[in-house]
Amino acid sequence: MSEQTMTDTALLRQPGLLACLVGRNVAAFSSQVQSVAVGWQIYALTHSAAALGFVGLMQFLPMFALIFPAGHAADQFNRRRIVMICQIVETCSAAIMAILSFEHVLGPWGIYAMVMLFGACRAFEMPAQQTFLPSLVPASLFPKASALSSSLFQVASIAGPSLGGVLYGLGADTCYALCAIGFGVSAVATGVMRLQFTVRPRQPVTLESVFGGIAFLRGKPAMLGAISLDLFAVLLGGATALLPLYADTILHAGSTGLGLLRAGPAVGAMLMAGILTRWPLNRHAGRIMFLSVAIFGVATIVFGLSRSVAVSVIALMVLGAADVVSVMVRGALVQLGTPDEMRGRVSAVNMLFIGSSNQLGEFESGMVASAIGAVPAVVLGGIGTLIVTVLWMRLFPGLRDLDRLDEITSD
Numbered sequence: 001m002s003e004q005t006m007t008d009t010a011l012l013r014q015p016g017l018l019a020c021l022v023g024r025n026v027a028a029f030s031s032q033v034q035s036v037a038v039g040w041q042i043y044a045l046t047h048s049a050a051a052l053g054f055v056g057l058m059q060f061l062p063m064f065a066l067i068f069p070a071g072h073a074a075d076q077f078n079r080r081r082i083v084m085i086c087q088i089v090e091t092c093s094a095a096i097m098a099i100l101s102f103e104h105v106l107g108p109w110g111i112y113a114m115v116m117l118f119g120a121c122r123a124f125e126m127p128a129q130q131t132f133l134p135s136l137v138p139a140s141l142f143p144k145a146s147a148l149s150s151s152l153f154q155v156a157s158i159a160g161p162s163l164g165g166v167l168y169g170l171g172a173d174t175c176y177a178l179c180a181i182g183f184g185v186s187a188v189a190t191g192v193m194r195l196q197f198t199v200r201p202r203q204p205v206t207l208e209s210v211f212g213g214i215a216f217l218r219g220k221p222a223m224l225g226a227i228s229l230d231l232f233a234v235l236l237g238g239a240t241a242l243l244p245l246y247a248d249t250i251l252h253a254g255s256t257g258l259g260l261l262r263a264g265p266a267v268g269a270m271l272m273a274g275i276l277t278r279w280p281l282n283r284h285a286g287r288i289m290f291l292s293v294a295i296f297g298v299a300t301i302v303f304g305l306s307r308s309v310a311v312s313v314i315a316l317m318v319l320g321a322a323d324v325v326s327v328m329v330r331g332a333l334v335q336l337g338t339p340d341e342m343r344g345r346v347s348a349v350n351m352l353f354i355g356s357s358n359q360l361g362e363f364e365s366g367m368v369a370s371a372i373g374a375v376p377a378v379v380l381g382g383i384g385t386l387i388v389t390v391l392w393m394r395l396f397p398g399l400r401d402l403d404r405l406d407e408i409t410s411d
Helices: 003-012 017-046 049-076 079-102 108-129 132-136 139-170 172-192 212-218 221-237 240-250 254-278 285-305 309-336 340-372 374-395
Strands: none
Touching (some): 017 079, 017 108, 017 254, 049 079, 049 108, 049 212, 049 240, 049 340, 079 172, 108 340, 132 139, 132 309, 139 172, 139 309, 212 221, 212 340, 221 285, 221 309, 221 374, 240 340, 240 374, 254 309, 309 340, 340 374
């Protein structure tokens, strides 16, 4: 048996890993279906780019308000139980959206309210869930486990938009009903996951304890650089909020075309994650990360200028492939470079930055597009990503010179 095969076998035998992957990725699939349904339903009701941007804002506001208390909770209470409770609430919320859509009484403000509830759940769910993988696998297997998790996540991200775009033809209620089932399955998988809960002395809720993740990151410039690079790159270069507008008025591709566009980044990310599962980043991880972010910016510009569905999908695939490299380097730095008792709070800061780049980026894209047009907004965002990449290479030389991911420690 080859060393590669032995390593793969050892990874798959890690207790609790399968349940962790099922819980995370079925929830990701459901979230993607819901995202497509919400975006298409909002645009069908309003025909407004600004309304699409407000969806991102409504997801970001509760995350911004709750993420630091959520990180503190993840370091104080049973993380598995926190995730399971959030997934149960998401199940009930998706079921309510299905019923209201079936009765044709779910309007824009009702959708915004439900999106805010999901944002609140994700604020508590994600910092706790992000700590699972390093608790289930040893550091030597973490790069492979992270690549496998990313690969499965991207499969879910491909299937979700594709199926969501098709099912939306049957009605938004059908999409939301499927989401309710998916979130329920995730809650069950999380409930049966074998994860040891370490009882720690309870810390009082103080500003110092709640914002401990920020203080920790101030002493880790490479980690801070990786997190903030992703924040500004995706905040400026993210164009996913405008995909319904592109599919409808620029590419004239309809709801099926929207599903293809939404699946494009996930296809590219899945292919890259598969490559990294087989051949992990063994050298020059920092320089490769910066190169991938620059490619992300170029792909964004190409997508913004494209008038062909095929070219647009290919550009989004390249964008997704480049993004997953950045995600994996950042994930290794955050999870392996943080002691377990701090992982919830540091993950909370990481999730806030991710939420800012994704949800707030959607709001930014919608507002800029409504002011100057979709194409200039996307192209300028891609240019901004390239500028940020150059600046961050100078500001964070430690991140630029980062070499091996499997040698990252929390010391």
